Amino acid sequence: MRNVQFLTGFALLILASSLASAFDPSPLQDICVAIDEPKNAVFVNGKFCKDPKLARPGDFFLSGLDKPGNTANRLGFSVKNANVDQIPGLNTLGISAVRIDYAPYGQNPPHTHPRATEILTVLEGTLYVGFVTSNQLNNTLVAKVLKKGDVFVFPIGLIHFQFNIGKTNAVAIAALSSQNPGVITIANSVFGANPPINPDFLSKAFQLDVDVVKDLEAKF
Numbered sequence: 001m002r003n004v005q006f007l008t009g010f011a012l013l014i015l016a017s018s019l020a021s022a023f024d025p026s027p028l029q030d031i032c033v034a035i036d037e038p039k040n041a042v043f044v045n046g047k048f049c050k051d052p053k054l055a056r057p058g059d060f061f062l063s064g065l066d067k068p069g070n071t072a073n074r075l076g077f078s079v080k081n082a083n084v085d086q087i088p089g090l091n092t093l094g095i096s097a098v099r100i101d102y103a104p105y106g107q108n109p110p111h112t113h114p115r116a117t118e119i120l121t122v123l124e125g126t127l128y129v130g131f132v133t134s135n136q137l138n139n140t141l142v143a144k145v146l147k148k149g150d151v152f153v154f155p156i157g158l159i160h161f162q163f164n165i166g167k168t169n170a171v172a173i174a175a176l177s178s179q180n181p182g183v184i185t186i187a188n189s190v191f192g193a194n195p196p197i198n199p200d201f202l203s204k205a206f207q208l209d210v211d212v213v214k215d216l217e218a219k220f
C-alpha cells in the first residue's frame, strides 16, 4: 500500500514537472544579441504583428506549390518555402511547409533545422532518406527507402538528407514545426564559412590533407 502511494505520488510529481515548461521557449530567429539599453533597439522573438482587424485572407495564403522548382543545379534539387516569409499569417503559429523537387539522382544534402522537426511525404518517385542521432546515441544512422505515399520524420536539430535513387523526378512535401525552421547545410557551414575557417584546423578536425580542405573551401 505504501509502495502504491509512493508510486502515485512519484507519477504526479513527474506529471507536474512535465506540465511546467520542460525547456526554454523555442527561439524564432537565429540570433538575438542582448543590448544594455533597450531603448536603443527593440526586437521581438519572431515578427511584429499587425492589428488583427486588418488581417486579410491573403495573409494566410500562398499559391504555386503545384509547380516544380528548378533542379538544374549541382545537387539536382530545389526547395520552395511556405514559411512566415511567404505567409505572414504563420507568425507565432509554429508551423511551415516546403515543396522539394529532385532530379534523377538529385539530393538534398546533409543539413539540419535548428528550430523544427520535419515530417516529409513523398508525392512522386523514390527517395533514400535518413537522419543521424547525436553523439550521445552513438551517431546512429536511421535511414529508409521511401516510395510514393510514404512518410518519414526528421527529429528537430538532427542532421538529415534525401537522395533521389530513382530514374525519374521525385517530389516531396514536408511540414516543419516552426514558422522559421532555419537551415544549416553542413558542407556549406563547415567548408563555405565566410571568412573561411582555418584549413589547418579543419584538416585535423576532419582528418583530411590540408590541400583537400583548401580544395573543399574553394568549392563552397
Ligand SMILES: *[C@@H]1O[C@H](CO)[C@@H](O)[C@H](O)[C@H]1NC(C)=O
Residues within 6 Å of the ligand: 136, 137, 138
Ligand atoms: C553506445 O555505445 C556504447 C559503447 O559501445 C554502448 O554502451 C551504448 O549502449 C550505445 N548506446 C546506444 C544508444 O546505442
